[in-house]
Amino acid sequence: MPATEAASWIVAVCAQKGGVGKSTLAMALAAATADSAGRALVVDVDPQATTVDEVEKFADPGFDVAHELDPARLSKLAQLRRYDLILVDTPGSLEGHDVLKEVIENSHFALLPFVNESPSRTPTQRTAELVAAAGVPHAAVINRVDPRSGGEAVLKARGELEQRGVPYFRSFVREYAGYPASLDAGKTVYQWRAKYAANMREDISRVNAELQRTLGRIANGSV
Ligand SMILES: Nc1ncnc2c1ncn2[C@@H]1O[C@H](COP(=O)(O)OP(=O)(O)OP(=O)(O)O)[C@@H](O)[C@H]1O
Numbered sequence: 001m002p003a004t005e006a007a008s009w010i011v012a013v014c015a016q017k018g019g020v021g022k023s024t025l026a027m028a029l030a031a032a033t034a035d036s037a038g039r040a041l042v043v044d045v046d047p048q049a050t051t052v053d054e055v056e057k058f059a060d061p062g063f064d065v066a067h068e069l070d071p072a073r074l075s076k077l078a079q080l081r082r083y084d085l086i087l088v089d090t091p092g093s094l095e096g097h098d099v100l101k102e103v104i105e106n107s108h109f110a111l112l113p114f115v116n117e118s119p120s121r122t123p124t125q126r127t128a129e130l131v132a133a134a135g136v137p138h139a140a141v142i143n144r145v146d147p148r149s150g151g152e153a154v155l156k157a158r159g160e161l162e163q164r165g166v167p168y169f170r171s172f173v174r175e176y177a178g179y180p181a182s183l184d185a186g187k188t189v190y191q192w193r194a195k196y197a198a199n200m201r202e203d204i205s206r207v208n209a210e211l212q213r214t215l216g217r218i219a220n221g222s223v
């Protein structure tokens with residue numbers, strides 16, 4: 001989908017693997033946008049609407065959430081021009097395959113959360129191939145990096161992605177108990193005040209900056 005056709009950026013957050021951080025990343029990037037006075041919408045295309053339920057428990061998320069079962073309506077949402085960033089949170093199950101394809105076809109960019117564990121590698125490669133076949137620019141975001149591993153875990157994860165020809169962001173997300181804990185407390189990552197909260201925000205802000213830079217390049221046709 002050409003970027004010029006829509007007023008809001010649509011970013012699909014996808015992985016044909018459950019539990020790798022799709023919802024976490026979608027909510028955190030929406031919170032990052034809100035933190036800098038941007039308008040963000042998380043669209044949940046999961047029939048179970050898990051993310052909608054979570055965000056509705058937040059005291060004051062600062063971003064909107066919508067349940068949308070028809071991904072073809074995404075571009076209409078974008079044309080409303082109400083948002084700077086629309087993040088589409090997709091289900092990880094294979095039954096969601098057709099939905100995923102439709103979401104991708106309606107997106108400007110796809111972010112693929114990647115946990116460097118054996119069961120995640122092939123699904124990530126498969127998802128990247130699906131996105132590439134639709135002609136949509138994309139990148140993996142390495143998630144759940146052990147903060148104590150130094151740089152080694154990141155280098156290993158990058159190596160696995162390179163081997164599989166999957167492009168990736170340089171920024172990555174470390175593993176902190178604050179992700180599930182902030183959710184339980186009804187707070188976004190940017191509202192969370194506990195040990196390591198600043199580290200969480202640092203990671204998400206770096207991913208957001210890299211995403212914004214990439215979208216800028218897409219807008220001027222250099223991607
Ligand atoms: N960087 C992280 N550090 C710690 N916990 C994390 C991190 N990323 C995700 N998690 C946790 O892992 C679990 C799964 O994450 P999440 O729900 O975002 O995955 P998902 O890909 O959306 O899963 P599904 O496919 O089921 O929708 C959640 O409990 C979440 O809090």
Ligand SMILES: [Mg+2]
Nearest residue numbers: 022023090091
């Ligand atoms: Mg999810």
